[in-house]
Every structure is written in C-alpha cells, then in structure tokens.
Amino acid sequence: MGQFEHPNIIRLEGVVTRCKPLMIITEYMENGSLDAFLRKHDGQFTVIQLVGMLRGIASGMKYLSDMSYVHRDLAARNILVNSNLVCKVSDFGLSRVLEDDPEAAYTTREATGSYLSPGGKIPIRWTAPEAISYRKFTTASDVWGYGIVMWEVVSYGERPYWDMNNQDVIKAIEEGYRLPAPMDCPVVLHQLMLDCWERERADRPSFSQILNMLDKLIRNPGTLRRTGGDRPPGMILESSVGSEVCVSVVPEVCVPQWSLYDWLQSIGLERYRDVLAAAGYSSHDSLLALTHKEMDRLGIITPSHQDILIASVQQEMLSQMQHLQHSMVPV
Structure with a gap:
C-alpha cells in the first residue's frame, strides 16, 4: 500500500x-464501507452523485491497472467513503503484481468448493468466469468485478444475485445470465455493466475506457435521464479493447466558467496559483490528476494543504455534476 499515491x-x-x-x-474514512453507506442512505443520492462515486472507483482502478496490479477482490465492501463522498479502493490483501507474464495473468494453484485459493477466499459472485474456471486473474477480471460494483452502487448496496447460492451463480453465468438493471437505472449505465460482463475478457472495456465513458456521461447528463427500453437514437457505445468508448447525445449543458485563482482563493490556497498554472494544472480536469507525490515535486509540501487540495477538487467536481443535473432539460 505504501507505494500507491492516488486520491x-x-x-x-x-x-x-x-x-x-x-x-x-x-x-480516516468517515463514512465507512460503500455498501453499508449506500444501504444506510437508500435512495438519497442523485444519479449524478452515484456516477461521481463510480468515476472515483474507476479512476483508482485505472491507476492500479497502469501499475500492473490486479486487485482480485473488487467489491463495494472494499471501497471506503470519506466525508466528501470521495470513494477510495482499499483491502489489498488479495492483490498481485503482474510481472513479466506474457499473458498478463495471475494463476492460483487450486480451486476448492465455491471459493478460490490460496491467498484468501474470493466470493464467487464478484469473480469473472475465467477466474472461476481457469483461475486466471487479470485486469479484465477486475473489470468484471467493477461491473458488479456498479450494480451494487446503483441498487444502493443490494446483494448481487440476491439469495442464489454460489453454485447457482456459476451455473447461471455460464448459461449467459446477467444481472438485470436495478430500479431506475439509466440505460447507459446498465449497458456499461453488461460490457464489463462480456464472456470473453478481451471484449471487456479497459479501466481507461470506462473512465472516459463516465466522464462523457457526466458532461452529457441528458443521457442519464433515460431508464429502460432502447438506447436513444444517435448514441454509440463501444467497449472492445483498442476502441474509443464514446457517447454521442443531445447538446451538452454548460458549466459556469471556472477560474483557478478564484477556486484557490475560496479554499484559502491562492498562494499556489502560479506554481500550479506553470505546471499545467490550470483547469479543473487537470487538477483531478494531482497526487501527494506530484505536490511534493511542485513544492506544496504542507500535508494539510495537500489534503485540502485533493478533497476540494473532488468536491468541486461533485458540485459541478449537481449543477449539470439541475440545469438539464428532461428528455
């Protein structure tokens, strides 16, 4: 864990x-685990806020996959939430680094009963079918788990596959069954879940593509208004490896003009305007990439200032998403 540096x-x-x-x-993560937090606040968040949570998880997983780490236990219970609703990936007890592996896969030695071993037990309902059948874990199997986390978030912490036992889940997945859309789930979000649950791991999107798509959904909030039925005309979703994940829909809603200096002034850190601007951190989107290590490099070394910057930029993103939702015209 000590080598990870990501918000x-x-x-x-x-x-x-x-x-x-x-x-x-x-x-300290004030709101505890994501699954319990969502169950406690069932139905209390906007779809934009839920997408914001999913974006944070995807961003953390992209970072891990870029470092060649496979998590192997991605589930809402292993996501922690702070007071600003920022979600952070945790519980690396089953993580493995993929080193010099031509197939970029981590293979366990055995499988017993309904769980995989060694190195701990992995609940079947969050595990990709190739990991169950062949015990091969990759970033693509983490993507499968991310799809389950998406379902957990949109359903406010409901248990995947409900009261089905593990053997029934394995059989259903092999026969092509996939979790249905939770109540009031936007079509595009369920479609992304289904993309994550493609049988062939090469057909699943990468975390970079997932993050790109969620950003596009946030910028096109009208897409999130549609639940059930067919996709709106003109929308294209692609998830195969090597393709651009894109969403093309009706006009975007504008966000109020954003000023780096005004924003820094509002949080009492205007002294860092010049150093951030000189390093290319002049927009809200670019600030999302700030890490503690990068701030150390820029000379922003006060720990409390670093924490305020990271928390404030993510809170600003949530505020912008809420503005988008309130400004959009119902489809």
Whole structure:
C-alpha cells in the first residue's frame, strides 16, 4: 500500500510492528464501507452523485491497472467513503503484481468448493468466469468485478444475485445470465455493466475506457435521464479493447466558467496559483490528476494543504455534476 499515491486509493499512514497485534494505520474514512453507506442512505443520492462515486472507483482502478496490479477482490465492501463522498479502493490483501507474464495473468494453484485459493477466499459472485474456471486473474477480471460494483452502487448496496447460492451463480453465468438493471437505472449505465460482463475478457472495456465513458456521461447528463427500453437514437457505445468508448447525445449543458485563482482563493490556497498554472494544472480536469507525490515535486509540501487540495477538487467536481443535473432539460 505504501507505494500507491492516488486520491482514489486508500492512503497508508503507518504501521505498528513493535507489539501485538500487528496493525496498519490508514487515512480516516468517515463514512465507512460503500455498501453499508449506500444501504444506510437508500435512495438519497442523485444519479449524478452515484456516477461521481463510480468515476472515483474507476479512476483508482485505472491507476492500479497502469501499475500492473490486479486487485482480485473488487467489491463495494472494499471501497471506503470519506466525508466528501470521495470513494477510495482499499483491502489489498488479495492483490498481485503482474510481472513479466506474457499473458498478463495471475494463476492460483487450486480451486476448492465455491471459493478460490490460496491467498484468501474470493466470493464467487464478484469473480469473472475465467477466474472461476481457469483461475486466471487479470485486469479484465477486475473489470468484471467493477461491473458488479456498479450494480451494487446503483441498487444502493443490494446483494448481487440476491439469495442464489454460489453454485447457482456459476451455473447461471455460464448459461449467459446477467444481472438485470436495478430500479431506475439509466440505460447507459446498465449497458456499461453488461460490457464489463462480456464472456470473453478481451471484449471487456479497459479501466481507461470506462473512465472516459463516465466522464462523457457526466458532461452529457441528458443521457442519464433515460431508464429502460432502447438506447436513444444517435448514441454509440463501444467497449472492445483498442476502441474509443464514446457517447454521442443531445447538446451538452454548460458549466459556469471556472477560474483557478478564484477556486484557490475560496479554499484559502491562492498562494499556489502560479506554481500550479506553470505546471499545467490550470483547469479543473487537470487538477483531478494531482497526487501527494506530484505536490511534493511542485513544492506544496504542507500535508494539510495537500489534503485540502485533493478533497476540494473532488468536491468541486461533485458540485459541478449537481449543477449539470439541475440545469438539464428532461428528455
């Protein structure tokens, strides 16, 4: 965990090794696990807020996949939420790094019963079929798990496959069954889930493509108004590897003009305007890529200032998404 530096990955603060029990210390996430948080606040968020949560998770997973890490246990229970509704990927107990593997796959030694081993137990209902059948874990199998997390988020923490047992889930997936759209789920979000659940792992989108698509949905909020039925005319979704994931819909809604200086002034950090602008961080989108390590490089070394910057830029994104939703005309 110590090598990860990303606003959507849980931050390691330290370890306790001189006494029992051995412990790790992470940043404090006020709202706890995502699944319990959503169940507690069932139906209380806008679809834009839910997409914002999904975007954060996708951003964290893109970072991990770019570092050649496969998580293997991606589920809403392993996503933590802070007071600003920022979601961070956690629980790396089953993670593996893919090193010099021509197939970029991590293979376990055995499978027992309804769970895979060694290295811990992985719940079947979050696991890709090739990982169940052949025990091969890749970024593409993490993408499958991300699709399940999407379903959990939109359904406010409902249990995937409900009361089906693990063997029934395996059989249903092999026969082509996929989870239906949760109540009031936008068509495009369920379609993205289905893309993540393609049988062939090469047909699933990458985390980069997923992130790109969610950004486009946020910029085109009218797309999220449609639930059930066919896709609106003119919308194109592509998810195969090597293709651009895009959504083309009716006119975009404008966001109020954003000023780097005004925003920094509003959070009391206007002193960093010149250094951020000189490094190319002059737009809200570019600030989303800021990490603690990058801020150290730029000379922004006060820990509290770093935390304020990262939390504020993500809160600003949520505010912009809410503005988009309130400004759009119903389809």
